[in-house]
Amino acid sequence: MAYTNIAYVLAAVCFILGIKRLSSPKTARSGNTIASVGMLIAIVATLVSFELLDFRTIAIGMIIGAMIGAFFATKVEMTQMPQMVAIFNGFGGGASALVAAAEYFNPANPSLFNSSTIAISVFVGTLTFTGSFIAFGKLQGFVSGKPIVFPGQKPLNALIAIGLVVLGVYTVLYGDSDPYFYGLVILSALIGVTLTIPIGGADMPVVISLLNSYSGVAAAATGFVLLNNGLIIAGALVGASGLILTNIMCKGMNRSLANVIFGAVGLEQVTPGSGEGKQISVKSASTEEAAMILDAAEKIIVVPGYGLAVAQAQYAVREVADFLEEQGKKVLYAIHPVAGRMPGHMNVLLAEANVPYEQLKDLDAINPEFEDCDVAIVLGANDVVNPAARHDSSSPIYGMPILDVDKSKTVLVNKRTMNPGFAGIQNELFGFDNTLMVFGDAKAMLTDLHKDLKNL
Amino acid sequence: MDMINIFTVFILAIFVGFEIITKVPPTLHTPLMSGSNAISGIAIVGAIIATKVGGELGSWLGLIAVIFATINVVGGFMVTDRMLKMFKRK
Numbered sequence: 001m002a003y004t005n006i007a008y009v010l011a012a013v014c015f016i017l018g019i020k021r022l023s024s025p026k027t028a029r030s031g032n033t034i035a036s037v038g039m040l041i042a043i044v045a046t047l048v049s050f051e052l053l054d055f056r057t058i059a060i061g062m063i064i065g066a067m068i069g070a071f072f073a074t075k076v077e078m079t080q081m082p083q084m085v086a087i088f089n090g091f092g093g094g095a096s097a098l099v100a101a102a103e104y105f106n107p108a109n110p111s112l113f114n115s116s117t118i119a120i121s122v123f124v125g126t127l128t129f130t131g132s133f134i135a136f137g138k139l140q141g142f143v144s145g146k147p148i149v150f151p152g153q154k155p156l157n158a159l160i161a162i163g164l165v166v167l168g169v170y171t172v173l174y175g176d177s178d179p180y181f182y183g184l185v186i187l188s189a190l191i192g193v194t195l196t197i198p199i200g201g202a203d204m205p206v207v208i209s210l211l212n213s214y215s216g217v218a219a220a221a222t223g224f225v226l227l228n229n230g231l232i233i234a235g236a237l238v239g240a241s242g243l244i245l246t247n248i249m250c251k252g253m254n255r256s257l258a259n260v261i262f263g264a265v266g267l268e269q270v271t272p273g274s275g276e277g278k279q280i281s282v283k284s285a286s287t288e289e290a291a292m293i294l295d296a297a298e299k300i301i302v303v304p305g306y307g308l309a310v311a312q313a314q315y316a317v318r319e320v321a322d323f324l325e326e327q328g329k330k331v332l333y334a335i336h337p338v339a340g341r342m343p344g345h346m347n348v349l350l351a352e353a354n355v356p357y358e359q360l361k362d363l364d365a366i367n368p369e370f371e372d373c374d375v376a377i378v379l380g381a382n383d384v385v386n387p388a389a390r391h392d393s394s395s396p397i398y399g400m401p402i403l404d405v406d407k408s409k410t411v412l413v414n415k416r417t418m419n420p421g422f423a424g425i426q427n428e429l430f431g432f433d434n435t436l437m438v439f440g441d442a443k444a445m446l447t448d449l450h451k452d453l454k455n456l
Numbered sequence: 457m458d459m460i461n462i463f464t465v466f467i468l469a470i471f472v473g474f475e476i477i478t479k480v481p482p483t484l485h486t487p488l489m490s491g492s493n494a495i496s497g498i499a500i501v502g503a504i505i506a507t508k509v510g511g512e513l514g515s516w517l518g519l520i521a522v523i524f525a526t527i528n529v530v531g532g533f534m535v536t537d538r539m540l541k542m543f544k545r546k
Contacts, residue, residue: 008501011498012469015495016476018491018495019476019477019488019491019492019495022480022487022491023476023480023481024481025483025484025540025543025545028484028543029537029540029541029543031491032487032536032537033537035494035495036494036533039494039498039500039529039533042498042500042501043504046501046504046505047504050504050505050508052508053504053508054507054508054515054518057507057518057519057522058504058522060519061503061507061519061520061521061523061526062522062526064523064526065523065526065528065530066526066527066530068523068527068531069526069527069528069531069532069534070530070531070534072527072531073530073531073532073534073535074534074538076535078542081490081535081539084490084531084535085486085489085490088490088494088527088528088531088532089496091497091524091525091527091528092493092496092497092499092524092525094520094521095497095499095500095502095503095521095522095524095525096496096502098503098506098517098518098520098521099502099503099505099506099517099518099521102506102513102514102515102517102521103506103514105511105513105514105517106514208489209489212489212492212493215493216492216496218499219496219498220466222499222502223462223466223502224466226505227458227462228501228502229462229465230498230501231498231501231502232462232465232466232469233466233469234495234496234498235496235498236466236469236470237469237473237477237492237495238473238495238496239470239473240469240470240473240477241473241488241492242489244474244477244478245485245488245489248482248485335482335483337482342485342486343482343485343486343488343489344482344483344484344485344486344487344488345486347482347483347484347485347486348487348539351483351542351543351544354542354544356545356546357483357543357545359546360483362481
């Protein structure tokens, strides 16, 4: 047993070193390898040190799981990474809940501590499982990406929460009474669904980060059930990671976590902003005109948004940027923290298209750069470049940190239509004197723009 | 004593987590999520143990837990590696 614990400490050290190496893209890949070695150590140590293990069951489970995991890991498109992470979170939470459930049925005498940790682990794990599947469904389009709200939703959630507390206490006190336990599982599954369905597409970065955190908390709780340091340390690391990301995402939207979870922005809560009713007259430009403007520019900043991912336009934008750079122009990318559907979504897409990571700048680094920028190209981003966030206190996005694209000499905005952004508000940027709209699918527009640039 | 020790480990691990994760740049936030996700697959250790503890029902739950956790571990580390090898300098 002592050796096993040493192995778990070793595994934990590998996880910590692995995450530490994620502090730079140069060392990140080796960090991931170190973390996976840590996992291997933990698994092998467990297999050799526990007696009476059912090796046949374990082998079958591992082979099935490895095949499914490897299949999705190699097949998934980078644009689908948010739903991939969502569903993996779900499996992690589910695994923790199942382990705790198996422990519940363990004939050994449970202590009060043991049964309380089982209840917590089953609750968090099951909630993570169902919540993640709803998030996956929303991102994949199986479930409407719009917030789903209905009358009495909040009272219903409150009722489920009360039920959970009651059943949790009963499960702990009457450890041998299965109906309470099953009730706890069902209500946990239900609240995972009811907490996730009212959250809209653009708030997904928060939800995925939060579910990521929960999957860690669930693992740590299971560690308390089994009194296993390996699970506790790894779970605590993941829980902390998810929590930090959740916080960064909330700051990126200037909203509290409670507001994201219970606010259902984009539906009932949006009060008409002062921009409502004011017709914005926009100037539209063809790709030829856009090409001429870019030809005269020296410094260009590309602002990608979820529209870029939807159109799979990451390669097209790289080709345009390469062409412009060959002409001696400077090209940078401005990445808003909540651009896309998960933290870092845009960075991964652009990395896939071989954009060097030095060119990807975050909000604080890029905003001063707009002052002397000749052309900002906004690709499928909307709310993150809406100047109303700076001055219009009646706007639902008021106070949200935005990218100051309007400070550039010219702003080219590519959108498919004039439909307002996710927050349901018109973007005054589109009517600015220095803004030109280039309508069309991002990929098609960029391909045309590339041709027009070459023909100049 | 066991419980106190285990809480100590938990609390210290949270602090270590906050220290190292705040140093991860925004560019790597997606790989951080998928990588930490793979780490939360540590539940596989519990799943392996679970296959023996709980009688027939317990071992069925253990089997499903092993499948879920392995998906998480294998898929998580592989997809993170796939992403990280795309991050290149000029």
